[in-house]
Amino acid sequence: MNQQTPPLVSGALPGLGHALEFQRDRSGLVRRGFEEHGAVFAIKLASQNVAVVIGPEHQKTFFMETDKALNIQEPYRFLLSMFGEVLFLAPPEEYKAQRPLVQELFKREKMLHYVDVMQVEVQKWLDQLGDEGEMELVGEIVWLVQEVAGNCFLGPEIHQRIGREFWDLYADLSKSLDPLLPPNLPLPKFIRRDRARARMLEILRPIIAERRQQPALYDDFLQDLVNRRHPDGREFDEELIVNLLLGLMFAGHETTAGQAAWSIILLLQNPEYLALVQEEIERVAPYGTHIDPRRFAQLEHISWAVREVERLRPSAEMLMRTVHEDVTFGDYVVPKGWLVQVAQEIGHNLPALFDRPGQFDPLRYAPGRAEDKADRFALFGFGGGTHKCTGMNFANNEMTIITALLFQQYDLTLVTTNPGINRGLGASRPEKTIIRYRRKALAPAGVPTPLPEAAVA
Numbered sequence: 001m002n003q004q005t006p007p008l009v010s011g012a013l014p015g016l017g018h019a020l021e022f023q024r025d026r027s028g029l030v031r032r033g034f035e036e037h038g039a040v041f042a043i044k045l046a047s048q049n050v051a052v053v054i055g056p057e058h059q060k061t062f063f064m065e066t067d068k069a070l071n072i073q074e075p076y077r078f079l080l081s082m083f084g085e086v087l088f089l090a091p092p093e094e095y096k097a098q099r100p101l102v103q104e105l106f107k108r109e110k111m112l113h114y115v116d117v118m119q120v121e122v123q124k125w126l127d128q129l130g131d132e133g134e135m136e137l138v139g140e141i142v143w144l145v146q147e148v149a150g151n152c153f154l155g156p157e158i159h160q161r162i163g164r165e166f167w168d169l170y171a172d173l174s175k176s177l178d179p180l181l182p183p184n185l186p187l188p189k190f191i192r193r194d195r196a197r198a199r200m201l202e203i204l205r206p207i208i209a210e211r212r213q214q215p216a217l218y219d220d221f222l223q224d225l226v227n228r229r230h231p232d233g234r235e236f237d238e239e240l241i242v243n244l245l246l247g248l249m250f251a252g253h254e255t256t257a258g259q260a261a262w263s264i265i266l267l268l269q270n271p272e273y274l275a276l277v278q279e280e281i282e283r284v285a286p287y288g289t290h291i292d293p294r295r296f297a298q299l300e301h302i303s304w305a306v307r308e309v310e311r312l313r314p315s316a317e318m319l320m321r322t323v324h325e326d327v328t329f330g331d332y333v334v335p336k337g338w339l340v341q342v343a344q345e346i347g348h349n350l351p352a353l354f355d356r357p358g359q360f361d362p363l364r365y366a367p368g369r370a371e372d373k374a375d376r377f378a379l380f381g382f383g384g385g386t387h388k389c390t391g392m393n394f395a396n397n398e399m400t401i402i403t404a405l406l407f408q409q410y411d412l413t414l415v416t417t418n419p420g421i422n423r424g425l426g427a428s429r430p431e432k433t434i435i436r437y438r439r440k441a442l443a444p445a446g447v448p449t450p451l452p453e454a455a456v457a
């Protein structure tokens with residue numbers, strides 16, 4: 001094969017390559033690479049070669065190649081000490097067995113139930129905000145998303161019993177995230193991680209045992225996991241159930257909180273579009289209505305705004321694979337041993353796909369324009385292909401409900417007018433953002449949320 005490897009971006013330092021710049025300003029580095037070399041280029045993180053690939057054709061190869069050639073398990077190996085061998089951290093055969101079971105947890109009738117739980121939890125949050133005040137939006141939304149996840153996944157009865165201890169332990173787990181250091185070093189953060197895992201197992205073990213005795217009593221995610229069997233008929237053991245719960249919380253809660261907070265911020269920064277959203281809420285879901293599936297489907301302007309946030313402020317930014325067999329991207333070959341990355345900050349901003357890409361313009365998804373439909377791999381905030389996000393509908397539904405109920409009941413103003421992006425290792429989110437809120441006259445506190453029309457059986 002006489003193809004070349006991708007060209008190296010300028011500015012690599014001896015020994016370190018682009019490692020410091022990558023940590024400090026990954027987006028700037030990727031932008032420079034794209035300007036210098038176009039859709040395929042290389043950066044160097046110390047001795048590790050990394051190919052960055054951009055554009056729907058290469059994004060398709062990235063997401064559709066088999067795990068055998070482009071492996072997902074290895075770059076995320078540092079998560080193993082937190083979650084064990086679950087989902088894509090599991091060996092390929094085990095992953096293949098787990099994935100359909102996890103997908104089943106999000107099927108339509110389950111989702112209808114989750115959307116009802118979301119409405120109840122968001123309403124409880126709104127009811128305790130009071131008539132007016134100021135809040136730090138990001139912290140509030142993280143808390144709210146934890147309440148929703150706790151109630152949907154653990155079930156209300158367990159979440160009430162152990163909820164906040166669970167989230168404190170979860171925070172210890174989350175703070176141990178470290179892709180560089182060996183995970184078994186005797187550092188305080190790793191010791192806290194192991195203690196948190198042990199305590200979570202201690203709390204959940206008797207609950208799982210109780211649930212096994214009464215398989216039909218509860219209708220929640222935990223019960224579904226407890227009732228689930230491997231293809232050969234074996235039960236899921238306690239550790240796998242806890243690992244799956246933790247893995248899904250990790251994949252789902254900071255990511256959702258980040259994009260939900262951005263949805264509110266970007267709407268407040270774009271009052272013309274917000275007026276369309278307000279009109280839609282008053283027409284489709286005025287205060288006091290239960291948002292059933294029919295109404296939900298009519299909240300189009302909100303769902304387009306949520307999609308525009310996926311494009312402009314994606315929270316899962318670091319999508320990587322390890323190359324196990326040479327893979328060709330355009331004129332270049334990326335050899336075995338390299339890493340490959342896609343880059344949403346460029347891929348989601350290509351003018352060939354998105355008209356005036358820098359603008360917040362949710363109407364680009366409206367019928368007639370449907371810019372995201374021109375190519376299946378144009379928009380990839382939830383990934384694509386084999387490992388496409390299992391919780392995408394859950395997250396989109398939750399962001400829609402939070403946005404709809406908040407703007408239905410409150411007038412809001414941004415005090416922090418232009419928050420920056422806080423790039424974390426797990427997920428990125430807005431920096432701390434203060435907003436001022438005032439309850440609308442139509443929404444007196446304490447009016448009970450109407451019961452769902454299609455009440456949960």
Ligand code: HEM
Nearest residue numbers: 088251252255256259316319381382383387389390391395
């Ligand atoms: C806005 C919120 C979310 C975003 C932006 C997001 C993003 C992503 C992305 C980009 C991937 C693909 C990773 C890759 O290819 O390397 C992914 C995978 C995944 N996500 Fe999400 N996610 C979100 C919410 C959720 C939720 C709520 C859950 C579940 C509760 C979830 C569960 C998963 C799982 C299980 C996978 C792995 C799928 C597989 O490999 O089979 N995500 N997510």
